[in-house]
Amino acid sequence: MDSGRRKFIQKAGLGSAAGLIGTSGKLHLNKNPELYKNKAIGQALTEPILSIPELKEPVWIASIELLRRKDNFICRVRSKGGVEGISVSNNMQMVYLYPIFLHRIQPFFIQKDARDLESLLEEVYVYKSNYKLQSLALWVPLATLEFAILDLLGKLTDKSIAMLIGKIHNPKIAVYQANNFRGKSAEESINLIEAQVGETGAKALKFKVGGRMSNDKDFPPGRTEKLIPLIRERFGANMAIYADSNGSYSVKEAIRIGEILQEYKFDFFEEPVPFDWYEETLEVNKSLKIPIAGGEQEPSIHNFKWLIEKDALDIIQPDIFYFGGMIRSMRVSKMAAIKGKDCTPHISGSGLGYLYMLHFVSAIPNAGPFHEFKGLNQEIPFECATSDLSIINGMVSVPTGAGLGVTLDPDFVKAHKKVKG
Amino acid sequence: MDSGRRKFIQKAGLGSAAGLIGTSGKLHLNKNPELYKNKAIGQALTEPILSIPELKEPVWIASIELLRRKDNFICRVRSKGGVEGISVSNNMQMVYLYPIFLHRIQPFFIQKDARDLESLLEEVYVYKSNYKLQSLALWVPLATLEFAILDLLGKLTDKSIAMLIGKIHNPKIAVYQANNFRGKSAEESINLIEAQVGETGAKALKFKVGGRMSNDKDFPPGRTEKLIPLIRERFGANMAIYADSNGSYSVKEAIRIGEILQEYKFDFFEEPVPFDWYEETLEVNKSLKIPIAGGEQEPSIHNFKWLIEKDALDIIQPDIFYFGGMIRSMRVSKMAAIKGKDCTPHISGSGLGYLYMLHFVSAIPNAGPFHEFKGLNQEIPFECATSDLSIINGMVSVPTGAGLGVTLDPDFVKAHKKVKG
Numbered sequence: 001m002d003s004g005r006r007k008f009i010q011k012a013g014l015g016s017a018a019g020l021i022g023t024s025g026k027l028h029l030n031k032n033p034e035l036y037k038n039k040a041i042g043q044a045l046t047e048p049i050l051s052i053p054e055l056k057e058p059v060w061i062a063s064i065e066l067l068r069r070k071d072n073f074i075c076r077v078r079s080k081g082g083v084e085g086i087s088v089s090n091n092m093q094m095v096y097l098y099p100i101f102l103h104r105i106q107p108f109f110i111q112k113d114a115r116d117l118e119s120l121l122e123e124v125y126v127y128k129s130n131y132k133l134q135s136l137a138l139w140v141p142l143a144t145l146e147f148a149i150l151d152l153l154g155k156l157t158d159k160s161i162a163m164l165i166g167k168i169h170n171p172k173i174a175v176y177q178a179n180n181f182r183g184k185s186a187e188e189s190i191n192l193i194e195a196q197v198g199e200t201g202a203k204a205l206k207f208k209v210g211g212r213m214s215n216d217k218d219f220p221p222g223r224t225e226k227l228i229p230l231i232r233e234r235f236g237a238n239m240a241i242y243a244d245s246n247g248s249y250s251v252k253e254a255i256r257i258g259e260i261l262q263e264y265k266f267d268f269f270e271e272p273v274p275f276d277w278y279e280e281t282l283e284v285n286k287s288l289k290i291p292i293a294g295g296e297q298e299p300s301i302h303n304f305k306w307l308i309e310k311d312a313l314d315i316i317q318p319d320i321f322y323f324g325g326m327i328r329s330m331r332v333s334k335m336a337a338i339k340g341k342d343c344t345p346h347i348s349g350s351g352l353g354y355l356y357m358l359h360f361v362s363a364i365p366n367a368g369p370f371h372e373f374k375g376l377n378q379e380i381p382f383e384c385a386t387s388d389l390s391i392i393n394g395m396v397s398v399p400t401g402a403g404l405g406v407t408l409d410p411d412f413v414k415a416h417k418k419v420k421g
Numbered sequence: 422m423d424s425g426r427r428k429f430i431q432k433a434g435l436g437s438a439a440g441l442i443g444t445s446g447k448l449h450l451n452k453n454p455e456l457y458k459n460k461a462i463g464q465a466l467t468e469p470i471l472s473i474p475e476l477k478e479p480v481w482i483a484s485i486e487l488l489r490r491k492d493n494f495i496c497r498v499r500s501k502g503g504v505e506g507i508s509v510s511n512n513m514q515m516v517y518l519y520p521i522f523l524h525r526i527q528p529f530f531i532q533k534d535a536r537d538l539e540s541l542l543e544e545v546y547v548y549k550s551n552y553k554l555q556s557l558a559l560w561v562p563l564a565t566l567e568f569a570i571l572d573l574l575g576k577l578t579d580k581s582i583a584m585l586i587g588k589i590h591n592p593k594i595a596v597y598q599a600n601n602f603r604g605k606s607a608e609e610s611i612n613l614i615e616a617q618v619g620e621t622g623a624k625a626l627k628f629k630v631g632g633r634m635s636n637d638k639d640f641p642p643g644r645t646e647k648l649i650p651l652i653r654e655r656f657g658a659n660m661a662i663y664a665d666s667n668g669s670y671s672v673k674e675a676i677r678i679g680e681i682l683q684e685y686k687f688d689f690f691e692e693p694v695p696f697d698w699y700e701e702t703l704e705v706n707k708s709l710k711i712p713i714a715g716g717e718q719e720p721s722i723h724n725f726k727w728l729i730e731k732d733a734l735d736i737i738q739p740d741i742f743y744f745g746g747m748i749r750s751m752r753v754s755k756m757a758a759i760k761g762k763d764c765t766p767h768i769s770g771s772g773l774g775y776l777y778m779l780h781f782v783s784a785i786p787n788a789g790p791f792h793e794f795k796g797l798n799q800e801i802p803f804e805c806a807t808s809d810l811s812i813i814n815g816m817v818s819v820p821t822g823a824g825l826g827v828t829l830d831p832d833f834v835k836a837h838k839k840v841k842g
Contacts, residue, residue: 032636032637032671035636035637035671035672035673093553095520095524096520096521096524096525097520097521097558098520099516099517099518099519099520100517100518100558103516103517104517125634126633126634126635129633131634131668131695131696131718132514132556132557132718132743133556133557133558134556134697134718135553135554135555135556135558135559135720136553136554137518137521137554137556137558137559138556138558212547212550213546213547213552214547215453215456216453216456247552250453250456251456252456274552274723275552276555276721276723276724277723278699278724278727279727297552297553297555299556300697302695302697302698303697303699306699306700322553
């Protein structure tokens with residue numbers, strides 16, 4: 001990028017100039033905040049997120065490698081100056097998605113200035129018509145790359161990922177213990193849940209109701225209605241308790257189950273109906289007092305806008321991998337904040353997802369009181385100088401070192417091999 | 422499947438019994454039509470599509486192979502009885518998606534009864550939490566398999582794919598000539614479009630407006646407004662002319678461009694705003710007289726329901742590959758028919774997509790007057806005994822042989838090798 005354009009961009013106060021046709025004749029696709037009726041929402045969707053004023057010179061991305069050992073995927077980015085950024089992917093998904101990373105994302109970012117990350121994220125959505133893939137199939141590979149680039153930018157600025165994307169609002173984070181004992185009886189489930197919560201001392205927990213996208217069916221039948229009172233009884237009135245149906249219900253059944261949940265003073269009801277039943281989510285929310293949570297499966301920032309503006313959801317739960325990274329998720333969190341809603345990101349128990357989630361949560365002012373914990377991955381050897389990452393009395397300290405703030409065991413990284421198309 | 426359950430299913434008149442917990446303890450996930458407020462829509466979403474009363478005995482799927490030669494993908498399904506069904510994939514997408522086919526779809530169908538195809542399509546959506554991938558990343562691999570299974574069922578019943586999924590409403594189909602000359606000036610574009618239309622004698626055409634998901638930007642600037650009057654002038658009042666913006670516009674600009682299109686009596690305006698801007702699509706439609714078309718990028722049957730029921734779209738355009746096959750697309754077409762809307766499926770110019778589209782269109786009563794033609798793939802050698810597939814005066818005959826109604830060159834198939842995970 002020539003210095004003339006860089007100057008113009010800084011003047012415009014955006015990651016890239018809205019509407020500019022570049023000297024290459026290529027369209028620049030940044031959104032115009034004035035396209036949105038609600039000015040604050042327009043701002044949340046378009047304002048700069050990344051804070052890297054320290055970086056006065058381009059950070060050219062010289063190489064991007066996807067490395068694999070068994071089913072573990074690492075992304076390594078190197079700047080022209082030889083600095084490295086590393087991420088660990090959501091391996092449960094990446095094992096099916098690496099060709100998308102290699103062919104539809106990686107080539108676009110090579111030789112780009114990493115400081116333009118925000119506008120690159122907009123442009124890669126249109127590159128090779130990637131928008132046709134809008135789903136975690138596109139977003140998990142993109143998040144994997146974004147996390148490596150953020151690690152690189154963090155190392156260049158001596159800032160943690162959290163500091164790159166926001167202010168530190170939450171240096172320590174309280175967790176809720178998540179579990180999935182569907183298929184087991186209510187009696188068996190309650191004992192397993194209790195044992196698990198005992199391990200972390202979490203002051204909050206989330207359990208599964210319904211059968212998972214099951215059209216009103218329970219698994220086994222009758223489990224949910226038996227388990228709801230059992231859980232409140234076992235953990236007492238002071239425990240924050242969340243229920244997740246994974247889209248199991250029709251509107252009618254969601255309202256019926258929701259009424260039982262609120263009778264026992266549960267704290268939120270997640271995905272009461274299938275995730276893409278937008279109007280029905282709103283309908284369920286209007287009919288219930290218990291807060292409705294959702295967003296884990298939502299791939300569209302525009303549909304998040306709808307879900308937030310219409311008050312279909314009360315608790316907003318983007319998954320930072322499934323939704324394509326920190327910057328996109330931060331825009332969702334900002335929209336939620338405008339409407340006074342908490343953001344409680346979802347995270348799946350794969351790779352180092354939990355660590356990325358900690359950075360994200362520490363940087364948002366509207367974090368919910370408790371955040372998802374599904375266990376820390378023991379298969380990935382790393383050192384963290386600024387936090388032991390153990391959960392004490394249900395709390396964990398967010399790493400504060402540069403980038404992700406952890407160092408992967410170099411031998412572990414070396415054992416990975418470059419993935420080829 | 423034991424004969425007792427089979428009997429019960431036939432009695433229930435559904436592909437599988439709604440709500441039944443099978444002897445395996447597995448949940449059966451078929452939807453209940455009574456969950457839907459509009460009874461006719463509920464029917465369209467749940468009633469049987471496949472017509473295979475001839476098949477009294479199970480058709481066990483013994484093997485499923487994904488074969489590849491360069492970037493061409495073939496799916497071959499063999500029944501336990503040794504009958505084969507074959508499909509050619511949407512190769513432009515499959516080249517990135519084969520791990521999803523191999524790991525998240527193929528294993529589910531092995532040893533299943535192919536006659537249960539409809540309920541298997543519902544269940545595979547939840548298998549391995551595939552719903553998290555809802556997008557063409559899931560649907561193109563699934564459509565590829567569905568087309569091979571339909572080819573197999575067609576060979577067993579001596580029915581064409583069209584006859585398996587409906588009645589033959591359109592043995593001949595009129596095409597519209599599609600093109601993409603974005604980036605070229607209006608003057609250059611009009612000459613290229615005219616030359617192309619001349620080759621097929623099509624009585625309808627579709628051209629591109631806007632810049633493709635470009636936030637109101639044209640490419641090159643000014644092209645669209647210059648091209649609109651030029652096209653009407655060049656082709657005259659009797660030509661059906663469609664305009665496709667590929668989600669280029671904000672609401673305001675879509676309405677402005679739409680007003681110019683209707684001034685020149687264009688016949689539909691496709692994807693005026695980004696595909697996931699549902700409320701905005703509705704808003705644009707309410708503000709314009711020109712019919713609004715869309716659906717190519719829509720991966721959710723529930724969102725199609727919304728777009729149709731709310732009259733956000735007038736012309737409904739599922740892509741039978743991107744949307745996961747004939748059966749799912751047929752449900753969309755049925756919903757459209759209930760609301761008196763035409764269905765004009767999108768098809769991309771890859772593999773034999775055009776042939777699959779012909780079968781689908783021939784089987785729907787609410788087919789639009791003209792259907793997408795982007796050229797017939799010349800790289801795939803096959804014979805068709807019942808149609809020469811050439812376009813004469815803008816019309817093409819749909820093959821009537823068993824299954825897809827074409828025979829791929831056996832040497833071509835043999836040159837493909839099995840894809841491994």
